[in-house]
Amino acid sequence: MNESKIEEKEEIGKTKFTKEVEEFIPSPHVSTDIYEIEATSGDLSLLSKYHYKFKEEYRATHVIRPGNTEELSKLMQKCDEYSLPMTLRAAGTSCYSASTPTNGGVIIDLRRMNKVHNIDKANMIVKCDAGISWQKLMEELLEYGLAPKCYPTSYRASCVGGFVATSGKVGVGVLKNGIMTDVLRSVVFVKPDGSTETITRESQGDLSLDNIIGSFGIFGAVAEVELEVTTLKTSLEMVGYSFHTFKMATEFFRTLKNSDASKPLFLSLSDKEFEKYAHWTYPSRGFFVYAVYSDDPSVTSQSVLFAKETASKLDGLSVEEWYLKEKWRDMADTELNLGRWCQNLIFQEYYVSDNRVEDFYNFYIEKAGTKYRKAFYMMSGPIGGNRVKLFGLSDIKDSREFFGIKAVFNDITINNYENGDSLYTLGVVNTFYFLKFHPEKAAALLTMKNKLDPKDLVNSYRLVKAKMRTWRVGLLFWIAKRLYKAA
Ligand SMILES: Cc1cc2nc3c(=O)[nH]c(=O)nc-3n(C[C@H](O)[C@H](O)[C@H](O)COP(=O)(O)OP(=O)(O)OC[C@H]3O[C@@H](n4cnc5c(N)ncnc54)[C@H](O)[C@@H]3O)c2cc1C
Structure with a gap:
């Protein structure tokens, strides 16, 4: 990255943008601390270290933790205003650089959005923030003798929104009670420009729940969810x-x-x-x-x-x-x-x-x-x-x-x-396979992405465009196989 670009980034990082965000998000949650940025720039797999050859350049300048939908919406609006890239991050357990920045900008850590809003025992429905961990949700449901219908085995750390965004197809309860597509009733969704929409199974707008499930956050952020739950069995x-x-x-x-x-x-x-x-x-x-x-x-x-x-x-x-x-x-x-x-x-x-x-x-x-x-x-x-x-x-x-x-x-x-x-999981590093083998699906997603996020600010390089070229990876592995055989 050239020096003027670095200075420009630092300028934004330390002054105007930060101050404006601190007007609606408490300053301890608007971080430019290099250690926080480092901690949220990778994932469990260490894969990003190998696949982000130019990671320095893609490193974010901020980690910001909105506490509710309103703060999230204002934050995304502000990033849009400044044309700052956004990376949505929950617990970061899905790996493959899915919740890792690819263009600098702001990491939006959603885990402060962790409240349960309503437990409707009669209708077996819970409404909660998307940044709540499954563990916390389970503890709160337990008080009512209820349990989530399905959740990943990473439930201690991973968040409800992370499972929605990664497809929610496999894990505990899926075989018995259904997958995320079956149990998700509605979401409050924040689009890349910060506008908010409630999307239900009946919604007729641009986005459906099916578009959002498994979207790896490319269309925006799930802020709140309404899920079907089940009774806790004896x-x-x-x-x-x-x-x-x-x-x-x-x-x-x-x-x-x-x-x-x-x-x-x-x-x-x-x-x-x-x-x-x-x-x-x-x-x-x-x-x-x-x-x-x-x-x-x-x-x-x-x-x-x-x-x-x-x-x-x-x-x-x-x-x-x-x-x-x-x-x-x-x-x-x-x-x-x-x-x-x-x-x-x-x-x-x-x-x-x-x-x-x-x-x-x-x-x-x-x-x-x-x-x-x-x-x-x-x-x-x-x-x-x-x-x-x-x-x-x-x-x-x-x-x-x-x-x-x-x-x-x-x-x-x-x-x-x-x-x-x-x-099963695409994230950033596996996207090139998706583009190669499912070009029609990728093209349809790209049309929607361009409509909702014309500046490509949110979760770039997932599903619709790849950092790596298939032929380069093919060549690399071809050489790697021969060297490994010779070893
Ligand atoms: C030990 C272990 C066990 C696992 N078991 C399972 C399993 O049983 N089933 C399974 O499917 N996976 C499993 N996983 C993978 C992973 O834990 C799940 O995909 C999990 O749901 C990810 O949640 P997260 O909160 O960590 O999301 P992250 O990893 O933080 O995010 C995942 C993706 O979703 C996006 N995202 C996150 N939150 C939102 C939001 N609110 N709105 C929009 N986009 C968002 C991110 O940008 C990213 O692209 C496992 C992983 C580990 C390490």
């Missing part, structure tokens, strides 16, 4: 069986998923390596299926019996109860725990249809080989799809290994798209 039981083969484990997983009786509240399939890295100890066989049931006691015990009978037909070996309970208690940490085992954790998340899970796994094993430490973790989505997360535990000193694993993930991604599936 019984919670878990089952876990390990299997010798992936085929048997998948068959068990699929049978529990498709059973007409009570659906699991949570269902996963992992390999032994994932269990080992996530929990220190692990089941004795190669593959592990874990299901959590929550319902009335009689329904739960029937479900557990059904799982037991099915497992015995498939030669499943039950896993001890303490392990199952620990797994549930530590659910929010399991994926993060893999980071303890290496200096540089690499991962990619795929959305894989139910009928392609085995093909996906076989292709993965063929491509990954035995060269690096790896792990496989699949979480059930609704009927039809699953989120598969592949991990590579790489050593930061060995860049050949790092790029070699990335190249393997790239091959798997292409194969997955070519077979009609996709990536």
Whole structure:
């Protein structure tokens, strides 16, 4: 960045804009502190460090925390007035640089918007701010004997608005109670120019709820949400069986998923390596299926019996109860725990249809080989799809290994798209895949983006335009594969 640009940024950073924002947002929440900017400029994955080659230039000048919809709306209006780029950020757990700045400007940290406005027990609906964490929402609903219908396993930190913006398709409750599209009744939405609109299922305006779900914030900010909730069930039981083969484990997983009786509240399939890295100890066989049931006691015990009978037909070996309970208690940490085992954790998340899970796994094993430490973790989505997360535990000193694993993930991604599936999380770093494989969808989103955000100020470089070129990435991985093979 040239010097005059830096000075211009500093000028805006320290004076006029800041003072004007402080007129409606308390000054402790209008930060130009370099440490706060640093802390909110990356995510858990360290990916941004690799993918933001010119990150310095994209670094924000402010982190601002609006406390309610009015403050958020005024802030976005002010940024629009100054043509300052905005990055919407909740807990930052979705990774892939989804909530990381790409053009400087202002990081809008939404987590101060964390109030519950109304719990309507008769109609089973909650109204709350989008920056509330799932954990806090769950605690407040608990007082009324209620619970969210679906939420991500990252619920301790991640926020309601983050799950809406990333699609809300996979996690706890999705199989039993529906996905975000099913449970979201309405949102209060702040558009890039700061104007506010309430969007319901019946709305006929530019934006529908479907446009907003999974939009990665490119059209503006979800300020408040109205969600359907469910009653907190009185019984919670878990089952876990390990299997010798992936085929048997998948068959068990699929049978529990498709059973007409009570659906699991949570269902996963992992390999032994994932269990080992996530929990220190692990089941004795190669593959592990874990299901959590929550319902009335009689329904739960029937479900557990059904799982037991099915497992015995498939030669499943039950896993001890303490392990199952620990797994549930530590659910929010399991994926993060893999980071303890290496200096540089690499991962990619795929959305894989139910009928392609085995093909996906076989292709993965063929491509990954035995060269690096790896792990496989699949979480059930609704009927039809699953989120598969592949991990590579790489050593930061060995860049050949790092790029070699990335190249393997790239091959798997292409194969997955070519077979009609996709990536689960796009954010900034995966957007180029979306542009390559879903150009029509991307073009439709771009038309809407240009209409709502002609200056491209909000959450740029997600879904409609990429920082990376497919051919350059292809070339990089082509070289990386050869170097890794030679290593
Ligand atoms: C341990 C672990 C477990 C996970 N489990 C799951 C899971 O079960 N299911 C799943 O789907 N994902 C899961 N994830 C991924 C991630 O946690 C979820 O996508 C989560 O919903 C993101 O919420 P967040 O508050 O961290 O959002 P962020 O990561 O801060 O934001 C995500 C995206 O949404 C945008 N955004 C955030 N808030 C708003 C808003 N109010 N309005 C408009 N745009 C907004 C951001 O700009 C960004 O593009 C997991 C991640 C980890 C680390």
